[in-house]
Amino acid sequence: MSLQQRAIRGAILDFVDDPALSGDDAWRYIEDGILWIEDGRVKKTGSYEELSAELPESIELHEYAHHLILPGFIDTHIHYPQTEMIAAYGERLLEWLETYTFPVESKFSDEAYGREIASVFLDELLKNGTTTALVFGTVHPESVDAFFTEAQQRRLRMIAGKVMMDRNAPDFICDEADESYADSKALIERWHGVDRLQYAVTPRFAPTSTDRQLELAGKLLKEYPSVYMHTHLAENVEECAWVAELFPQSKHYLDVYDQAGLLSERSVFAHGIHLCDDACERLSETGSAIAHCPTSNLFLGSGLIELERLAEKGVQVGVGTDVGGGTSFSMFQTLADAYKVQAMRNRKLDPFRALYLATLGGARALDLEGYIGNFEPGCEADFITIDLHATPFLKFRTERCRSLFETLFVLNTLGDDRLIDTTWVMGEIAHRRDS
Known part of the structure; x- marks a missing residue:
């Protein structure tokens, strides 16, 4: 041949x-x-x-x-179900989730609807030059089936997972810990490693998971060591305070995930704005990565990331558009905001490093150097x-x-x-x- x-x-x-x-x-x-x-x-x-x-x-x-x-381009954090609510007005993170995100995500129990949105989402990524992404689904297994079906048809290297969320959210968008484990396990068996598709165990963020659910997420990572773990970390000061109340036994936000066994070279934490030195060092020790989402951070007023501190500590960093908290699928517009975030801190982000973060940096964050980037x-x-x-x-x-x-x-x-x-x-x- x-x-x-x-x-x-x-x-x-x-x-x-x-x-x-x-x-x-x-x-x-x-x-x-x-x-x-x-x-x-x-x-x-x-x-x-x-x-x-x-x-x-x-x-x-x-x-x-x-x-x-x-x-x-490699987008290390994005939500495909939020495609239709991008540019929703006027709330900070926690209120934004309640007002906009959860109602929209409730529609994704319908696989046909999920495929319709996934098609728009994937075409928009390609239009903007993004060929790999780490993607949130919803709590519905159908949302992942829909996404992977569309991604497979386009021969794309995509990583995605079903959201795990069993508390502190409306009943219509919650699952249960053992149900979430079983659904995630079935999805891993069905999709992980098929063509260019890979699975990510996806607790939404610590406040919306019980200790039992986080424990089961860790169990999945032990059972399937080649899968990813994808969640949010230290995005917003109110969120960080809430985590401290919910998990008083933990040293800090990252420690909640660490105690559940969720840190590894295939663990990606979106945002990582409000981190202590101990958390940065633990990320580096375990090879875990941060997905920097500057457009979303500015839009939701979440804060200004310390990129130089993460580099000094040896933490892998990629870039995420974080649609729909982020306001554009464009990696160029995201990098423009990344520069502005550092400018507001009296720092500079040179264009070579910015493009590194969007290409090889993203590949390293996803443990895919040698495959893409x-x-x-x-x-x-x-x-x-x-x-x-x-x-x-x-x-x-x-x-x-x-x-x-x-x-x-x-x-x-x-x-x-x-x-x-x-x-x-x-x-x-x-x-x-x-x-």
Whole structure:
């Protein structure tokens, strides 16, 4: 059987490490490069001058002038059932959940409805250049079946799970601890490791789970060590105070999860704004990751994350849009807000590190380095082509940039879905702008 090969020519950028640790050695830029794809995976990456002589004469060549080729974005925290309530007005976290989130999520016992929303959600991700995401469902197993069915049809690498929530929420959106365990177990057996799909054990957050439910979540992780754990942590000061009241035996918020056995290299905690040093050190020791959600944090008034402290403590960090608390599926708009969050703290987030967090940083947070996140040989060929002339003004602005640093900062600051010319999944075009 002949191998399916194609070559993508253009300016190529990817990362091999965190710029906060390795500086300019963390990234690779080829002004006129070739991304050589074979059977949906990266075969080679290099300059056009070096590789053009090696390419088979019959290879399919795609040329992208005035474009930048990047690995597909990785969204490390997002809620697909909240797609229809994005931009809901005027509440902080706990009131926002009661007013908007729980009523919307109650609809997802209907699998057909879930597939309708999942289809819109996944198409929106692709439109914005996101090829992998860590995704919340609802308490309904049907919500996960619906999501994975749609993701499988698109050949996407997606991680998702059924929400576990057995208290401190309306009865119509709660489950029971043992029922939640059984439902999660069945979903893991049905979906985890099927094609590019993986399962995440998903307690919503500590206040909405009893000790019994958290204990059973830990049991699932022991029974299925390759699954993920996905929840919220230290997003909001009122939430943190509530956790302290509900769990007086715990040293701090993270310790609630730690005591239940929920920390590992495949554990991702959304937000992590209000953390003590002990919690940061424990995250680092266990290889657990934080999903930084700047757009949501600003929209809900939750707080300003200390990215430099997490880096100093050795905590893995990815970026999440956190739709629908977040107000955009666009990773570019999310990175623009990430810069503003640090600016409000009198800190800076340079554009190289921002794009690292959205690509290889996300892969590391999800324990998927070597599969996605950069263009190392053998990686799955999920990538995007970014049009530097996507709008007349963007063309005007980027043509006046004097360095790659400046160009990337302009993209991170002004960019949105219009920048994404094509989104590729396993070496095939999954989205084309204006098509």
